[in-house]
Amino acid sequence: MDIMRSSEPSCFCYLPNGSLHLKNIWTTIQVKINSIEPVEVVSISEERNCHQSENLFAFLKCLLNNLWQPRVSKETVISVAYYGDKTCLRVQPTNKMPYTVSVQQNMLDEKLLLLFVAGGLLFHFARNLSRSVIFYYSAGVAFGVFATLIFLLLMLKRFIPKLSTFWILMSGCWFSSLYFFYILKEDLKWLWYNSAHYILGYVLTVGLFSFTACYLHGPLHSVQSMNLLMWLLQLLGLVFVYFGIAIPQVAYVIIATMLFSKILQYLLQIVCYLGRKATRFFKSEKIKIRHLTEEEFREQGETETARALEELRRFCSRPEFPSWVAVVKLQTPQKFANFVLGLPHVSPEEVTAHDELYGLGGAILEEQLFNTENKTEPDQLIGLTEAEENHEEEGDGPAQQNSLHFHGREFL
Structure with a gap:
């Protein structure tokens, strides 16, 4: 810390050191002026020409320092930039009272940090x-x-x-x-x-x-x-x-x-x-799997069946098709020939017989329904029989005790 004492108006200048050190990134120079009577501290504008500032920030900082001078007081504290421009201050005491100027290097300025x-x-x-x-x-x-x-x-x-x-x-x-x-x-x-x-x-x-x-x-x-x-x-x-x-x-x-x-x-x-x-343009979309409804399944079955029968009819109509071999192996060659010529593959009598067996009210459907009912009835009978047997066993318990007791009395 440097301390200077005087009672005359004086000018003090701070000339920053040219060497840069990263340890001084938040370092400032603190100038403190104390006096018994109020003193006036102003910046010297001749030494501080704002038109020669390097950038806009420096110009604004210089302009603010020149416009707003510290007021007259007994104690004035000024922070000077460690690597700033040349800074000059003029101290004007009143009534030529002694004052003290102390300069201290603040390695870590809390305000800057x-x-x-x-x-x-x-x-x-x-x-x-x-x-x-x-x-x-x-x-x-x-x-x-x-x-x-x-x-x-x-x-x-x-x-x-x-x-x-x-x-x-x-x-x-x-x-x-x-x-x-x-x-x-x-x-x-x-x-x-x-x-x-x-x-x-x-x-x-x-x-x-x-x-x-x-x-x-x-x-x-x-x-x-x-x-x-x-x-x-x-x-x-x-x-x-x-x-x-x-x-x-x-x-x-x-x-x-x-x-x-x-x-x-x-x-x-x-x-x-x-x-x-x-x-989104190159990524393949995920395949969504969905189960068919009963109506969709029936329609798709009819469509695929008709398409497959048509393909079979075209294949059998080709010249290279071994027709004589097929006729020998088939039980009803005339029916096959009618199918190849365009007639339906199922006769009306066969359709009627299929509906009587597998349709609503058919014999096969009624047989399946009756079989399920017959299976449930024996299960119910078995359940009732087991319940009755358990009930009889519970009823026989006291009777056996009484008989034993009766024989005991005869024995006596």
């Missing part, structure tokens, strides 16, 4: 958060408490006719909210110790109003709104990751890796979707 972790989680779970009802109400209440102007503007968006007017007002509300938050940041501890009940009342009142407005509006339902919220959360996560790392080069590599992983995830989803679509 927390900001980096929050950015990574926000980027990774942006899709789930954009579709979560709990996150919707939590974010709405937080916006209402910490950014009341932004919340009111979002609630009154439907009454603003032009979209350009809405975005202009939104930009003004954002900068106003950040400015008020920065102004009240230094006096927040004093307000909490002296006016805690006012702060709690404000939080409860505005939080309840915000929750009611979110409940009446309802969660997001359209896919476009959910995707827009997801992209905003991912962008906010990347911003947190950038400001959560002290080494800009490492921040660029991590951000590029996160974006590449997200793009690769989308590409894999597209490939899987196309693969599923392609397999």
